[in-house]
Amino acid sequence: MAEEEDFSSLPLTDRWVHKVWKVRKQAYEEAAQQFEKTPDEYDPAFRPFVQDPSLWKSAAADSNVAAQQEGLAALCAFLKFGGRDGALRARQHAVTPIVEKCLSSTRAATKASALEALLLFIEVDVPGPVIEEILPVLSNKVPKVVAAAVATLTQIYHNYGCKTADPKPVLKILPKVFGHADKNVRAEATNLAVEFYRWLRDAMKPMFWNDLKPTQQTDLEAQFEKVKAEGAPKQERLLRSQQAAQERAPAGGAGDEEYDDNGGQEEEPAEVDAFDLAEPQDVISKVPKDFFDNLSSSKWKERKEALEALHAIVNVPRIKDADFGEINRCLAKCMKDANIAVVTQAAQCIELLAKGLRKGYAKYRSTVMQPIMERLKEKKQTVADALGAALDAVFLSTDLTECLEDITTFLAHKNPQVKEGTMKFLVRCLRTTRDVPSKQEIASMVESAKKLLSEGSEALRSGGAEILGTIMKIIGDRAMNPHLEGLDDIRKTKIKEFYETAEVKAKDKPKPPPPAARAPPGGPKKVMGGKKATAGVKKPAPAAAPPPEPAPAPVAAAAPKPGPASKLGMPKLGGFKAPQKRTLGGPGAASPRRPAPAPSPPPMEEEPPVSPPPAKPAPRLGLGRGGLAARSLAKPAAPSVPVAPPSPTPTSGISSIERAELEELRMANERLLKSLDEARHERSKLMSEIQELKNQNASLIEDHTRDVLSIKAKETQLVRARSDAEAAEQTNDRLRRELDRLKRALSKAEALNAAGGPGSPGSPHGLHFRTMSPTHDDIYRDAPHRMSMASTLSEEKENGDGVPHPRSKLSPELRYTGSNASSGRGSPARGFRRDVSMEEKEPRSADMGGAAGYGGGYTDRAGSRTGSRAGGRDTPSSTTTTTTSGMESWKRAAEVTSQLKARIEQMKAKQASRPQ
Template identity: 40%
Template sequence: MDPQEQDFTGLSIEERLGHKVWKARLSAYEELIKEFETSPSEDDEIFTRFDVNTVKSFTIDSNVVAQETGILCVSKYLEFGPTNNAVRLQKSGVVSSLCEKGLSSSRAGTKTKTNECLMLLIERVDGNQVVQDMMPFFKHRLPKLVSGVVNSIYQIIDNFGCKIINPNPIIEYLPGLFSHADRNVRNEATNLTLEIYKWLRDGLKTVLLDDLKPIQKKDLEKAFDKVADEIPKQKRLLKSQKEVEEEAPTEDVEMEDTEVKPDFDPYDLLQPTDVLNQIPGDFQQRISNPVWKERKEVLEEVHAILSKASKLNPQDDYLDIMRIFTKCMKDANMQVVQLASECTAFLAIGLRKGFKKYYSMILVPMLERNKEKKPSFTEAINKSLDTIFKATSLSDVLEGVLSTMTHKTPAIKIAAIDYLTRCLSDSDVAPNNNEIESIMGVSVKLLSESQEPIRQAASQLIGTLMKIVGERQLIRYLEKVDDNRRKKINKFFEEANVKASSKGSNPPPKSIKPIQSTKIAPPSTIPSKRLATSPAKRPEKPSLRGLTSRNLTTNESIPKFSQQPQLQPKPEVDNSLLKELEELESKNKQLQDSHKLQINEIEKLKNDNLSLSRKLQESQSNSNITINQKDAQISRLNNDKENLLLKIKDLEQTIEIMKLNNDGPKIKTERNSGDLSLRVNRLSIGKDNDFKENIEYKKEPSVDFDNDDNWKKAQEITNQLRARIEKMKARSRPNFT
């Protein structure tokens, strides 16, 4: 009898599970499926009858038919069994078995059942751990297995979303999958990337696109545009979520609402990046280099690091690097300024609300760089400024922007006005009364500027603000504005697009022109100008009555539109509010004056410090020159001294020779005296006039030493010579001691 045709029903389940005939094992799987499905609860003994290693072996059955049923059996084991069994099964390595044997199968049913088994496992255990066990197969040598695993993870993300499954470990493998030789792998990688993009949006572009080839970037960008409007949602709940849903069914959120508004922030799904450890260690030194190319190169390195960080840790301290960027705003090279502004924008994107600690130091310097005429440069600066506003709020930037709106340079003034207009348009919150007062106080003054571009920008600013707070809120500020300028404000009011709105911001009826409602012409029966003329021409009270004896000055005779001013708030409310505003304005003015005094004092101290530094340098320079001159003089005197000593020594030797000649037998006096005269005539001590003396010796025509008189004369000359030498020594000695 063929073993395949035997009846295995008489064998126990354990015997059939270990049987060498695949049909026996198949029958065991089918019976277990029924028992799992009909079990009264997850505490039934059927779920503790087999250990996890036995259950794991169901997924790697050598027969493809039995294997498919075995994987289904494991799914039922997970679906109806306790969570503890699922945890133990996951730790036993069942995920690797399902991937290697199930996802690589050529049978579609086996793949479908394997994916369902993995989904059930994620519902009951840590889904990130399950995906972690699957990702090593991204680098498997078998393309069919790689594409199967990528497709499975795509289905997991599609069902559970990135709020349950952390996408960051998966993203690290995507560049390698896009470079895979197999087309199916690349296609599955594209599907997975698009699904992650629905959750992370631009955060995925930041960390992924730089690692791809240009053609891959281009194709992905097109694919991203197609799904840009899709709002992802979690389609499959975890077991814990199902239990909460069963306990509180009334708190369910309708699917339609979830589709309209996403209940997640892609920023929250990103992992913070530590960029401070990646900044070059010599950043401070290189950014201070006088060569602009060196400053540009180091900023490009920092730019590349910050551009890849979609989320930064707000607990880190970025104060030092922000100080460097602020200093770069005053750099003479525009490329350096632009790179620093873009780096600042990357910090604002990565920190979001955590950037509030740093914006104040760079906002005004960045606004002031709008004085440049190069459009691409100013466009980059304004883009960075808009990014800063998204990380802050209108209240945060208002003070710095208003101060820049009064700048003496027209281009900077216009740029600040335009920036505040964009901030008002993008703000989700309407400005409060104090902020409105501050904005209008500066803007109305700008309407009287001599240059039309400034007046035009101020008109647009006021029109945008009016769109938010309503025309009634701004009437009292525009009483002295001419009609032409009001028309332009009304035009910008109608064209403005804003996010925030407050009561009264709706457009007025067509029959009523906004703003101009306060200028109401008085009735012709009561000419106000004539009432102010002389008493002789002023009509008396009786003359104000008509034929019906009705008083023409009563409310009955005044047209209804003359009551328009009564629509304003009560006088006592206005007075208290105005009083409060005046006090605040006075305090603000005092603070501004104090701030200006402090700035002036600081500038004065800086100038004094600079002046003292220059004087100190000049003094040191003069001292060094004097010291050098003294050293040169001492050196020269020492040389003169040495020369003098040598001459004295030479003279002493001459005297000694003369003594010897005087004592010798019959010396020829004529030759010796002539030689002596020659030596004495050559003697000159020192270079100065005080030390110069020539010794002259009158040579006798002929001396006969045999004569006693002549000999005495020679002795006398010798004594005189000695006396002069001693005198010269005495005169030269005090100058060198």
């Protein structure tokens, strides 16, 4: 008894860790009573436990169940009446012992106190740290400890909800709990999954559903059906921060409102989807290396398989942001594909990318939206549904302001099918948007919808009325009345019907006044006009829409400046590279084109000649070798099958004659059978060639699309040719000025010769000058020749006609000139600038005899300079070469042209005489 009396005299902290359990139990009870009597959280009774938070670990893990029960009660009192600082210090010591030792206790009071202590730890701060302490216990070897931990998680989410407590860490390990060997653990896992379903619905399934067994999925679906009838769950316990926000709120209106993590009040609970729960996944690294090659294949099956592989890669709830620009450009190109299966698969890939990136996909909207809306002309419902789903996903990544320009443009499209699809898309946008459109945007949509009311199609007229009714639902009937003036009563009635049935998420209603507008404690503010401060407060209109991005100028609109920096390469148009021509036209001829971009005739109309199939694939059809020009337009006659002569009528002769006729008939039969086998073989070859023609037909369909783009590229070439012509005119002016200068120099030299100076006719210098200086006719004869040849080869190189092998048959001058006829360098302007620069340098010599160096600027047959300068003098042989090079070049060009024409005529004659 004496020892028991001494225990009460010991300090509380010493009795807290005493070896006698009764002493510890009394210390726990005494501490709980002290906590309940404290006036505030700064009372000295809390100080020992704030300074030494490990005391709570010993109390939660007490070996005596009776003392443990009282220790948990004391902890609950400490958390309830103590401050936040002491609770945070105690949390890192007490949570793990509570989960491992107390939640699985056989005493109901102990279990209840342990659960209450964990909920109080969450109430003081946030749920995250407590959940992180509980998750490692799910790997405990004792099944009842794991089951108790799962049940605790269920209670945490039931009380605080998935909005306050993040469910993602628990959803990740939920499949592991469902795979536990103990049935009690699996039962608690089912309860936890049902609790998640109350808050998240189907958004939680992508996180763990595929990892469950089919029987577990069936059982959970049955449990989910029971929960679907319930309304939206509400948070039952509030955090301290939420309680403080509720106390600051007005007395009348915070009863049933929900709060966010920071204690802010929300008007309505936000929907939780799989995107918010999932972790971003890197999919750009999983795209196959041959994806772009397969996507540009001429076979639609290979294109479809490439898109199916991409679809499997991007089919994830959330995608890590990366550079998807090239992939989206290829998917936009697929919208023009001739095969609807490829179009559908590409639209599904765009939908998954937009859903996985959300706001990160907004920068690709301009790339894919217009091609998708252009493809809305497809009448097949499956394709239209895929395109509509892709447009909806792209819209969710942006807003109505960014998409409205494209929508209003396609509402005026000439194709009724495109109009209808765009109209339905606009209605879906108005229903899903949460931002009220601005007045300018409303006026634009109303104007487009009024035009639809006068369409000949009933679907378009109803769509226009539905657009107006949905807008009226958003802004209200009073604000909509000015827009309905001038409409008849029938149309107004139709719009009213859609207005009553429309469901929208954005409504133009006034917001409550901000806290700064409320009356201060010192007295009410004076209000202009004597009205209440909140009477005229309305929801501010959204910011004006940013100016739309300027549409890309037509290709022929901007001409590049002439000069060395101007490149004559084909520009990219809409993601396509302009196709280059593969045929070479004659000098000065127009660029070769196919006869017409119309679809090619059926393969059966044009039968190829009977010949073995080539070992290499057939070249592209064009006007060059092996093209359509080399084929005969006459339909070849069908191969003749030898017919057996008619058998003679049997007569009543001797048997020897009959036997001879029988032998002849047998031989004729054998010949017929042999010819039939040959005909079958010939037919098989023809069928193989027909199949090749079908493949070529498929490639022609693709070439047709590229031809349309090539027409635009030709417009660019025309503009650039005009710029080259202007440059040539400028060069011509410079040459005239240079000629005038040379004339003046020549006149001065003649004057000096006449005066008997060093350039007199009798002197060697004067003779050399008269011999070597170019005349007026020589200059004007050679300059146009160089200009025409340089411009011709420059045009051929620009059109893709600069094929090396036909050029080797031209004269050496043409071959040398063509080697420099590249983009920008072989243009006439560059050629004349090079000549002028050389001519300006050479004639300016010390003596007047150096003026003959002007002829050194010309080239001979090998393209080298003919005039060699030695001390300001030229060799006499340069005169002949200079004066005759122009005429010889034209003569050789004419000869080569005539030879080419003769060869073409011979090839046509051979083709016509070939046996059919």
